[in-house]
Amino acid sequence: xxxxxxxxxxxxxxxxxxxxxxxxxxxxxxxxxxxxxxxxxxxxxxxxxxxxxxxxxxxxxxxxxxxxxxxxxxxxxxxxxxxxxxxxxxxxxxxxxxxxxxxxxxxxxxxxxxxxxxxxxxxxxxxxxxxxxxxxxxxxxxxxxxxxxxxxxxxxxxxxxxxxxxxxxxxxxxxxxxxxxxxxxxxxxxxxxxxxxxxxxxxxxxxxxxxxxxxxxxxxxxxxxxxxxxxxxxxxxxxxxxxxxxxxxxxxxxxxxxxxxxxxxxxxxxxxxxxxxxxxxxxxxxxxxxxxxxxxxxxxxxxxxxxxxxxxxxxxxxxxxxxxxxxxxxxxxxxxxxxxxxxxxxxxxxxxxxxxxxxxxxxxxxxxxxxxxxxxxxxxxxxxxxxxxxxxxxxxxxxxxxxxxxxxxxxxxxxxxxxxxxxxxx
Amino acid sequence: xxxxxxxxxxxxxxxxxxxxxxxxxxxxxxxxxxxxxxxxxxxxxxxxxxxxxxxxxxxxxxxxxxxxxxxxxxxxxxxxxxxxxxxxxxxxxxxxxxxxxxxxxxxxxxxxxxxxxxxxxxxxxxxxxxxxxxxxxxxxxxxxxxxxxxxxxxxxxxxxxxxxxxxxxxxxxxxxxxxxxxxxxxxxxxxxxxxxxxxxxxxxxxxxxxxxxxxxxxxxxxxxxxxxxxxxxxxxxxxxxxxxxxxxxxxxxxxxxxxxxxxxxxxxxxxxxxxxxxxxxxxxxxxxxxxxxxxxxxxxxxxxxxxxxxxxxxxxxxxxxxxxxxxxxxxxxxxxxxxxxxxxxxxxxxxxxxxxxxxxxxxxxxxxxxxxxxxxxxxxxxxxxxxxxxxxxxxxxxxxxxxxxxxxxxxxxxxxxxxxxxxxxx
Numbered sequence: 001x002x003x004x005x006x007x008x009x010x011x012x013x014x015x016x017x018x019x020x021x022x023x024x025x026x027x028x029x030x031x032x033x034x035x036x037x038x039x040x041x042x043x044x045x046x047x048x049x050x051x052x053x054x055x056x057x058x059x060x061x062x063x064x065x066x067x068x069x070x071x072x073x074x075x076x077x078x079x080x081x082x083x084x085x086x087x088x089x090x091x092x093x094x095x096x097x098x099x100x101x102x103x104x105x106x107x108x109x110x111x112x113x114x115x116x117x118x119x120x121x122x123x124x125x126x127x128x129x130x131x132x133x134x135x136x137x138x139x140x141x142x143x144x145x146x147x148x149x150x151x152x153x154x155x156x157x158x159x160x161x162x163x164x165x166x167x168x169x170x171x172x173x174x175x176x177x178x179x180x181x182x183x184x185x186x187x188x189x190x191x192x193x194x195x196x197x198x199x200x201x202x203x204x205x206x207x208x209x210x211x212x213x214x215x216x217x218x219x220x221x222x223x224x225x226x227x228x229x230x231x232x233x234x235x236x237x238x239x240x241x242x243x244x245x246x247x248x249x250x251x252x253x254x255x256x257x258x259x260x261x262x263x264x265x266x267x268x269x270x271x272x273x274x275x276x277x278x279x280x281x282x283x284x285x286x287x288x289x290x291x292x293x294x295x296x297x298x299x300x301x302x303x304x305x306x307x308x309x310x311x312x313x314x315x316x317x318x319x320x321x322x323x324x325x326x327x328x329x330x331x332x333x334x335x336x337x338x339x340x341x342x343x344x345x346x347x348x349x350x351x352x353x354x355x356x357x358x359x360x361x362x363x364x365x366x367x368x369x370x371x372x373x374x375x376x377x378x379x380x381x382x383x384x385x386x387x388x389x390x391x392x393x394x395x396x397x398x399x400x401x402x403x404x405x406x407x408x409x410x411x412x413x414x415x416x417x418x419x420x421x422x423x424x425x426x
Numbered sequence: 427x428x429x430x431x432x433x434x435x436x437x438x439x440x441x442x443x444x445x446x447x448x449x450x451x452x453x454x455x456x457x458x459x460x461x462x463x464x465x466x467x468x469x470x471x472x473x474x475x476x477x478x479x480x481x482x483x484x485x486x487x488x489x490x491x492x493x494x495x496x497x498x499x500x501x502x503x504x505x506x507x508x509x510x511x512x513x514x515x516x517x518x519x520x521x522x523x524x525x526x527x528x529x530x531x532x533x534x535x536x537x538x539x540x541x542x543x544x545x546x547x548x549x550x551x552x553x554x555x556x557x558x559x560x561x562x563x564x565x566x567x568x569x570x571x572x573x574x575x576x577x578x579x580x581x582x583x584x585x586x587x588x589x590x591x592x593x594x595x596x597x598x599x600x601x602x603x604x605x606x607x608x609x610x611x612x613x614x615x616x617x618x619x620x621x622x623x624x625x626x627x628x629x630x631x632x633x634x635x636x637x638x639x640x641x642x643x644x645x646x647x648x649x650x651x652x653x654x655x656x657x658x659x660x661x662x663x664x665x666x667x668x669x670x671x672x673x674x675x676x677x678x679x680x681x682x683x684x685x686x687x688x689x690x691x692x693x694x695x696x697x698x699x700x701x702x703x704x705x706x707x708x709x710x711x712x713x714x715x716x717x718x719x720x721x722x723x724x725x726x727x728x729x730x731x732x733x734x735x736x737x738x739x740x741x742x743x744x745x746x747x748x749x750x751x752x753x754x755x756x757x758x759x760x761x762x763x764x765x766x767x768x769x770x771x772x773x774x775x776x777x778x779x780x781x782x783x784x785x786x787x788x789x790x791x792x793x794x795x796x797x798x799x800x801x802x803x804x805x806x807x808x809x810x811x812x813x814x815x816x817x818x819x820x821x822x823x824x825x826x827x828x829x830x831x832x833x834x835x836x837x838x839x840x841x842x843x844x845x846x847x848x849x850x851x852x
């Protein structure tokens with residue numbers, strides 16, 4: 001189907017914001033600019049007073065954890081995990097995984113995210129189902145913990161997930177392998193994960209260097225930093241690696257990131273809330289390492305609002321580096337869109353450009369936060385919030401138009417998610 | 427008039443969140459709890475599925491600067507001031523001051539702020555007029571720069587503002603004296619400001635210790651830190667002082683803050699965006715110094731959204747102190763409400779409690795950010811955004827009900843503000 005978004009203020013890949021037209025043909029952007037005489041759209045969306053951006057890419061989350069949003073906050077990390085999060089997760093069944101994921105889909109569509117990278121489980125097939133039902137683009141991985149007795153089985157489940165869903169839903173689904181972290185996956189086990197992933201040509205999604213405790217624990221146990229010994233397992237030798245967090249990095253870690261083209265998912269909100277530390281984002285960007293943004297799960301954020309992460313990325317590194325130019329607004333927006341596409345290994349998303357996938361978010365620039373209409377990118381990143389998102393298109397399909405959801409039943413999702421949450425947390 | 431908010435989830439001063447009823451009589455909260463038989467309200471607001479909080483108190487801003495929102499960002503500080511902000515401000519006339527303030531009023535009502543402390547000028551009487559028109563509670567001061575040739579005249583203007591508006595609009599207006607900062611007001615000049623303010627029994631609103639440059643400049647010029655020599659001018663000996671920023675504080679500064687009961691307006695968003703540094707908020711709170719929150723002006727934030735500041739206060743200090751318990755959600759909310767009341771010297775605002783002013787904000791808990799309904803305070807601070815605000819009451823008057831504005835003409839304000847901005851920035 002051909003579709004036209006007319007008269008819209010579009011954020012182009014060079015940061016310019018002309019009022020223009022976006023032409024869509026099937027699942028791709030067919031052109032941006034003047035509408036040729038022979039372009040006959042079956043659907044026209046009036047983009048007047050709207051800002052068009054590439055849909056946000058949430059490069060690291062745990063969607064079904066929405067059920068635990070604000071269930072336990074302001075606690076010390078190990079208390080939080082041992083007494084609250086893990087006991088609640090242990091009660092989750094496959095319905096919880098589905099409705100938790102559906103609540104995440106609802107929130108992502110409402111806040112303009114079009115692609116997300118997930119790590120969770122069991123029952124990741126229900127997350128795949130939710131993603132298909134909602135119409136989003138999902139990069140799924142089964143969280144694999146090697147220190148648990150069923151570690152091998154989880155590798156198998158991840159392989160099954162890959163065979164069943166990689167490339168499914170017209171290519172909207174992609175499957176990676178999800179070894180949880182170096183501190184939950186010993187070297188021999190990571191070798192097995194690496195072999196299984198490489199066997200299938202799958203990429204890796206892993207938490208790396210989130211806290212100083214993790215690095216100190218590794219130094220104590222292995223005499224080496226996690227990046228150093230994980231590299232030796234061959235985990236980074238496959239098709240590609242998405243490393244979440246990367247908060248604490250020294251020169252040797254930077255060398256490994258660059259050598260293996262490892263892509264980083266920076267999670268400023270989660271790192272602030274859990275007091276994990278501040279990732280060296282300006283240096284990562286400067287050294288040409290792909291650095292995207294993620295929300296992490298909603299129990300450490302507590303939402304899936306990518307515009308907040310874009311804002312935090314712009315704000316946190318300024319104060320941390322004592323440099324008001326550290327991460328400018330447009331760079332932060334690129335981290336949440338174009339660099340997100342690269343981070344999750346989908347090269348043709350994240351830019352409003354001919355040939356790219358038609359994954360587009362429109363924000364209504366009505367209201368005081370957008371007035372006066374000075375610099376639209378600055379207004380987006382520093383002033384507006386995600387409630388301005390009113391239209392979301394993924395793969396050429398309209399998921400929300402002028403706030404009306406096209407694929408999701410909001411009332412039902414809120415009802416079912418609450419019911420699931422009540423059972424596992426009470 | 428008697429008014430009832432029934433069946434509302436209310437955040438009480440102890441942090442509990444019962445579903446209850448709030449009774450209002452004229453401009454005060456008459457009670458919270460069961461509705462007595464003889465309480466006959468002329469108006470009833472259904473609070474079902476809504477969260478009631480004390481209206482936010484923005485303890486430091488420059489309202490009319492909304493006209494410069496996102497006009498010039500991601501620049502070095504002195505370039506920004508010299509090349510962009512000051513030339514634009516120099517073109518402002520009294521209409522600009524009024525419509526800039528009206529845009530601020532609109533934004534504050536939409537985001538749930540009921541009281542704000544302002545420092546700007548000239549034509550602060552137009553800001554007073556806007557505050558009266560909108561129905562907010564305003565604590566106004568004329569920004570006084572002593573190094574300018576018209577410094578004395580500005581003291582006079584601040585005195586006139588006090589005489590004309592302090593206590594006006596049924597007590598909704600309060601006037602302080604606004605000596606801009608130690609680096610723009612030399613000692614002899616501050617002595618004059620102190621005398622003029624004390625003569626009228628007025629409090630002081632001043633920027634203190636915002637940047638290291640300010641402190642280093644003072645050490646070079648006076649051989650002392652600003653707090654040290656400003657204390658000697660007598661500025662802190664009057665009725666009270668509201669000190670914005672206080673980012674860089676040593677033990678001697680803390681001693682002065684405590685000795686004079688100086689109240690602090692912490693501006694996390696502005697301090698992050700301008701890379702000023704991170705104020706020692708956990709220590710300020712621990713030492714019993716009143717520490718409130720402000721947005722600062724919209725050219726360094728870039729909005730007047732107090733819920734964002736509450737969120738940032740909770741998040742920034744966790745990562746800065748490497749302590750996930752540094753500023754819990756409820757403490758951050760208190761900073762944005764109750765402590766704000768104390769900071770601006772109005773003791774009977776900022777709490778949902780009998781006898782306090784009826785300054786109340788209601789948030790609609792509909793939508794994914796509020797689901798599941800675990801801890802309402804945590805959901806408010808960590809997950810929701812200000813678009814949930816749908817009803818705002820100030821001094822017993824309804825300024826917005828279910829998103830409908832009662833005192834402000836949104837279309838006109840946006841039109842006039844844009845017109846003013848176009849003239850001064852183009």
